[in-house]
Amino acid sequence: MAPMKQNSRLWFRLVPAYAAGYFLSYGLRSINAVIAPELMRDMGINSTGLGLLTSTYFLAFGLFQLPLGLLLDRFGPRRVEAALLLLAAAGCALFGLGTTLSTLVVARALIGLGVSACLMASFKAFSQWFPVQQLPSLTATIMIAGSLGALSASVPAEAALPLLGWRGIFHLFAVLLAITAVLVLRLPDHADSAPQESLKIQIQTLLGILGHRVFWRFAPQSCLASGGFMAIQGLWAVPWMMEVNGVSRSQAANVLFLTGLAMLGGYLFIATCTSTLARRGIQPMAILRTGLILALAVELAIILNLAQPSWLWPLLGLSFSLTTLAYSQLSAVFPVSVSGRVNSALNLMMFAGAFGLQWGIGAAVEYFATGGMARSAAFVLTFTVLLATQALAFVWFLLPAKAADKA
Numbered sequence: 001m002a003p004m005k006q007n008s009r010l011w012f013r014l015v016p017a018y019a020a021g022y023f024l025s026y027g028l029r030s031i032n033a034v035i036a037p038e039l040m041r042d043m044g045i046n047s048t049g050l051g052l053l054t055s056t057y058f059l060a061f062g063l064f065q066l067p068l069g070l071l072l073d074r075f076g077p078r079r080v081e082a083a084l085l086l087l088a089a090a091g092c093a094l095f096g097l098g099t100t101l102s103t104l105v106v107a108r109a110l111i112g113l114g115v116s117a118c119l120m121a122s123f124k125a126f127s128q129w130f131p132v133q134q135l136p137s138l139t140a141t142i143m144i145a146g147s148l149g150a151l152s153a154s155v156p157a158e159a160a161l162p163l164l165g166w167r168g169i170f171h172l173f174a175v176l177l178a179i180t181a182v183l184v185l186r187l188p189d190h191a192d193s194a195p196q197e198s199l200k201i202q203i204q205t206l207l208g209i210l211g212h213r214v215f216w217r218f219a220p221q222s223c224l225a226s227g228g229f230m231a232i233q234g235l236w237a238v239p240w241m242m243e244v245n246g247v248s249r250s251q252a253a254n255v256l257f258l259t260g261l262a263m264l265g266g267y268l269f270i271a272t273c274t275s276t277l278a279r280r281g282i283q284p285m286a287i288l289r290t291g292l293i294l295a296l297a298v299e300l301a302i303i304l305n306l307a308q309p310s311w312l313w314p315l316l317g318l319s320f321s322l323t324t325l326a327y328s329q330l331s332a333v334f335p336v337s338v339s340g341r342v343n344s345a346l347n348l349m350m351f352a353g354a355f356g357l358q359w360g361i362g363a364a365v366e367y368f369a370t371g372g373m374a375r376s377a378a379f380v381l382t383f384t385v386l387l388a389t390q391a392l393a394f395v396w397f398l399l400p401a402k403a404a405d406k407a
Helices: 002-043 047-063 065-075 077-097 101-114 118-129 132-152 155-185 199-210 215-245 249-279 284-303 309-331 336-370 375-398 401-405
Strands: none
Touching: 002 047, 002 077, 002 101, 002 118, 002 132, 002 155, 047 065, 047 101, 047 336, 065 077, 065 118, 065 199, 065 336, 077 101, 077 118, 077 155, 118 132, 118 309, 118 336, 132 155, 132 249, 132 309, 199 336, 215 249, 215 284, 215 309, 215 336, 215 375, 249 284, 249 309, 284 309, 284 375, 309 336, 336 375
């Protein structure tokens, strides 16, 4: 009973602090979509400038993932997370004060860099402090916080705009990030049993992870499936529904809101049920495979327009919420001492896919449409090609099953 009570106290000490960071991270990821009209009007920027602002966050976030893994394994999640959150707070303050597009771009990059550890630091801390059996539910708990952050950046942020303005919202973010940094800094350090590695050894270990067969079992599906869903959810879902399904922008936005709620439900399922299911013989790897299969099937139904988008898209979001189990399943294969590098390397693959596919989908649609194809047909053809590549990545994921299923 004593270990259980100690585990519970540890949960309440660690999880809320890291969850707060990821809540704010996801809110900042989504906030530009809400403040876009005011931002464009006040700053006199066009859609290209707004796109540059939005992508800068992802660019800085993604490029820092591999160095982040080295820092997490070398200095621990507490120090790295707290320092970067303060950097994000400075970025938010600068964004709120910015008067030129270049200033906002720099500020947005600082924000992306500053929140780049929010998810990975929590994964590193959990792998240090909790047994491997609890990692799937802890991962889902953090993802729940992210979903709530995304939802808070929609209706609540819109309601706050008349009161605070977009500058005031970013100043509020700066204060909340600074408070969260203090909370994280007050967390305990974990005394790793492994000796401190030199930077040379750390880099060699990272290269070993990037060349490991099990890592490349997970990497393609993370890049094409999870990254593809990020690209579609973040940009192309609404144009698809408007061009292909013929719905209005407000109807498409409502579907996206339902999709976010469905993802939240999926994370709640993982957080509360994975341990129970594992005791009954249903392992997290089986749930991950089921989520991928369901996602591919729903994507096919969306392409074929077999049902209303109001329930197909939320079902797609629910399916992809199950794929977050990939982090805990991959990190379980490697020693805890390198979990920061493992998770950040996988995260890099997902963000690389999101970057490339978000641009690639638009380029493909424009290419097909320029050639005389209707835009709705161009969307369908582009999504079909993406689905085919995702199916191939899933087949690859199934092939070397024995190595990772033992984890």
